[in-house]
Amino acid sequence: MKPHDVRLKIRRELEAPPALQRFGSGWISGVLGLVLGVAGLFIVLSLLAPGTFSMPELQRFHDRAAFRLALHGLLIGAFLCSALSLALRRDRTLGTAGLAATLVAALIGGSHATAVAPDVTPLFLGLDFFVLNVLFTGFLFVPVERIFPHRPDQAIFREEWREDLFYYLVSSLLVQVLTFLTFAPAQTLLSIVPLTAVRAWIGALPFAVQFFAIMFLTDVVQYWVHRAFHRVPWLWRFHAVHHSAQNMDWMAGARMHFLEIIALRSTTVIPMYALGFSAGAMQAYIFLVYLYSTLVHANLSWRLPVIEKLLVTPRFHHWHHGIEEKAIDVNFAIHFPLLDRLFGTYFLPQNEWPSGYGIQGHPVPRGYLAQLKHPFRRDKPPAPPSAS
Numbered sequence: 181m182k183p184h185d186v187r188l189k190i191r192r193e194l195e196a197p198p199a200l201q202r203f204g205s206g207w208i209s210g211v212l213g214l215v216l217g218v219a220g221l222f223i224v225l226s227l228l229a230p231g232t233f234s235m236p237e238l239q240r241f242h243d244r245a246a247f248r249l250a251l252h253g254l255l256i257g258a259f260l261c262s263a264l265s266l267a268l269r270r271d272r273t274l275g276t277a278g279l280a281a282t283l284v285a286a287l288i289g290g291s292h293a294t295a296v297a298p299d300v301t302p303l304f305l306g307l308d309f310f311v312l313n314v315l316f317t318g319f320l321f322v323p324v325e326r327i328f329p330h331r332p333d334q335a336i337f338r339e340e341w342r343e344d345l346f347y348y349l350v351s352s353l354l355v356q357v358l359t360f361l362t363f364a365p366a367q368t369l370l371s372i373v374p375l376t377a378v379r380a381w382i383g384a385l386p387f388a389v390q391f392f393a394i395m396f397l398t399d400v401v402q403y404w405v406h407r408a409f410h411r412v413p414w415l416w417r418f419h420a421v422h423h424s425a426q427n428m429d430w431m432a433g434a435r436m437h438f439l440e441i442i443a444l445r446s447t448t449v450i451p452m453y454a455l456g457f458s459a460g461a462m463q464a465y466i467f468l469v470y471l472y473s474t475l476v477h478a479n480l481s482w483r484l485p486v487i488e489k490l491l492v493t494p495r496f497h498h499w500h501h502g503i504e505e506k507a508i509d510v511n512f513a514i515h516f517p518l519l520d521r522l523f524g525t526y527f528l529p530q531n532e533w534p535s536g537y538g539i540q541g542h543p544v545p546r547g548y549l550a551q552l553k554h555p556f557r558r559d560k561p562p563a564p565p566s567a568s
Contacts (some may be wrong), residue, residue, distance in 0.1 A: 184260075186222075186277075186354025189273045189362070190214070190274065191342070192273075193207075193273045193274050194211065194274070194337045195335065195337045197552065198335070202241070204268065204386055205268065205269060205343055205371050206264065206265040206266075206267070206268030206269025206274075206275065207265075207269065207274070209262075209264040209265040209268065209275075210261070210262070210265030210269055210273075210275050210278065211274060211336075212231075212257075212258075212261040212278075213258050213259075213260075213261035213262030213263075213264075213265055213274065213275060213278030213279065213282075214262070214274050214277050214278040214281065215278075215279070215315075215318075216255075216257050216258035216261060216278070216282075217255075217258035217259075217262060217277075217278040217279070217282040217285065217506065218253065218278075219254065219314075219315055220254045220258055220281070220282060220285045220312070221281045221282075221284055221285040221310055221312045222307050222308065222311045223251055223254070223282065223306060223311055224251075224285045224288055224289055224290060224293045225288075226238075226293065226307050226308040226311075227242060227289065227293040227295065228288065228289060228293050228294075228297060229295065229296070229297035229333075230295050230434055231297065231298065231299025231300070231301070231304060232297060232299070232304060232305060233304065233305055233306075233307035233308065234306075234307070234308045235304065235306050235309050235355065235391065236304070236305065238308050239255075239310075239413070248292075249291075250292045251290075251291040251353070252290070252291035254284060255282055255285055255290060255291065258277065258278055258282040259282045260283070261278065262274075262275045262276075262277075262278035262279040262282060263275065263279065266279070268489050271480055275400055278383060278411070279435070283462070284360070291442060293367035298452065302550045303356065303561045304356055305353040305354075305356075306353055306354075306355040306356065307350045307352075307373030308350065308351045309355050310349055310352030313348060313352050314345070314348055320428070321429075321430035321474060321475075321478055322336060322430065323505050324478070324480065325429060325430065325478055325479045325480060327567075328479070328480050328481050328482060328496075329479050329481060330428075330479050330480055330481040330494070331427075331479055332534065334360050334427060334429065334479055335482050338427045338429065339426065339427060340425070340427065340546060341431060343435065343546065343547060343551075344425070344431040344432060344434050344435050344550055345431060345434075345437050346548045347389075347431075347434040347436065347548065348431065348434045350438070350442065350548070351434065351436075351438075352431045354438075358441060358442065358445070360389060361442045361445075361446060362442070362445040362446050362449055363446075363449060363453060364446065365446045365447070365450060366446070366449055366450045366452075366453040366454045367464050368550055369450060369529070370409060370453070370454050373454075375404065375454065375455065376454065378455060379455060379456025380453050380456065381456075382456045382457055383456045383457065383458050387458070387460065387461055387464075388532070390458060391463035391464055391465060393450050394457055394461060394462065395465065395467045395468075395515050395516075396468075396512075396515075396516065397451040397452070397455075398449075398451060398452055398465070399515040399519060400451075400514075400515055400519065401448045401450065401451060402447075402448045402512075402513075402514050403512050403513050403514075403519045403520075403523070405444055405447050405448065406456045406512045406514075407509075407525070409440065409444075410509050411509070417554070417555035417556075418437040418439055418440040418443075418555045419437075419440055420539060420543070420544050420554070420555075421435065421437040421440070421544055421551045421554060421555070422435055422436045422437070422440065423501060423531065423539050423544075423546035424536050424538060424539060424542065424551070425537060425538065426536070426538040426542070427479075427502070428477055428478070428479055428494075428498055428501060428535065428537055429477065429478055429479040430474050430477065430478050430479075432477045433473045433474055433476070433477035435551075436486075437551065437552065437555065438552065448565055453466065469514070471497065472492075472514070472515070473514070475494065476492055476493065476494050476496070476498075476514075476525050477494070477497065477501075478494055480494045482494060482495070483531070488517070488528065489517070490516070490517070491515060491516065491517070492511075492513055492514060492515055492517060492520075495528070495533060496511055496513060496517060496528055498533060498537070499511050499527055499529075499533075500512070501533055501534070501537045501538075502534030502535075502536070502537065503534060503535065503536040503538050503539070503540060504534055504535060504536075505538055506527065507527065507534055509525060510525050510526065510527035511525065511526065511527060511528070512525055560567070
């Protein structure tokens with residue numbers, strides 16, 4: 181069977197009708213077996229060639245007994261889930277694929293794999309970071325979205341899920357490049373304006389004060405950068421890719437043009453890095469915003485009338501992605517709705533959700549490569565929302 185046919189069969193099984201996904205059908209165990217098997221395979225590859233496929237921050241855990249035990253458990257779990265799917269499900273595609281990935285991982289070393297490829301360059305691809313990224317957010321948000329869905333009929337493997345998962349892959353693999361380009365402007369600014377006294381004073385503040393200050397200052401910068409991406413036509417070309425998502429869930433937030441990621445992160449990180457906040461406060465905030473961004477895009481029906489007055493919630497951000505005319509150019513804040521109230525862009529009708537998501541007419545093409553090239557096309561770009 182050709183690789184294309186195999187991929188097509190796996191995709192068809194992952195996107196099976198709800199009736200074929202019921203508990204006891206072998207679909208859940210098949211999906212788990214496939215996900216865990218591929219994750220285990222990728223981790224083993226990062227052990228075999230750490231200089232190529234592993235983040236230096238994660239390499240320090242490779243020789244720890246707990247890490248090896250966790251990987252061993254991951255592969256055993258993948259094998260058991262795949263075997264259960266083979267026993268329960270008439271279509272054995274998922275079980276076979278998961279079992280194949282697990283066996284390949286075991287044959288090339290499994291939890292005992294050691295480095296066999298030399299580290300010939302300081303550059304690396306964060307394959308292990310991609311695995312941790314997807315497993316952590318997926319296992320955290322998928323169950324919650326199934327229990328409290330805003331759109332109960334939206335499948336886990338909904339339309340365009342492959343594109344958004346690929347965005348996760350690209351941003352994870354290029355984490356080294358993105359990190360360098362993110363901090364470069366702040367480091368350049370700091371070399372020009374040292375701010376020694378200010379940095380010393382801020383670095384001595386209590387952790388909680390620093391953390392809140394980072395949240396607020398970052399949100400102020402991001403509010404205006406985000407608003408510029410909506411109002412400036414050539415910037416909107418890039419941001420339109422993010423707004424092209426017609427479904428909101430934990431994967432939708434990853435859909436962002438590579439150049440927009442660089443522009444957004446490099447500007448918002450300036451106050452956090454240049455003003456001398458402690459490493460602990462910065463790392464805690466980076467972890468928070470990573471989860472927060474996933475949360476506000478998630479397919480969740482939570483109604484939080486008290487919290488949403490103070491903090492951005494899924495319903496608040498869903499209106500930012502709403503396809504209705506009244507949802508155009510609203511709710512730019514990422515943490516504090518107060519900023520939208522101050523600058524006249526707040527919109528949150530009581531007990532109401534958008535009827536749909538995306539851009540009127542859906543002008544952005546599908547597929548990662550097509551969306552990567554979209555801002556540079558010579559044909560007429562999608563009009564900024566405010567001009568629609």
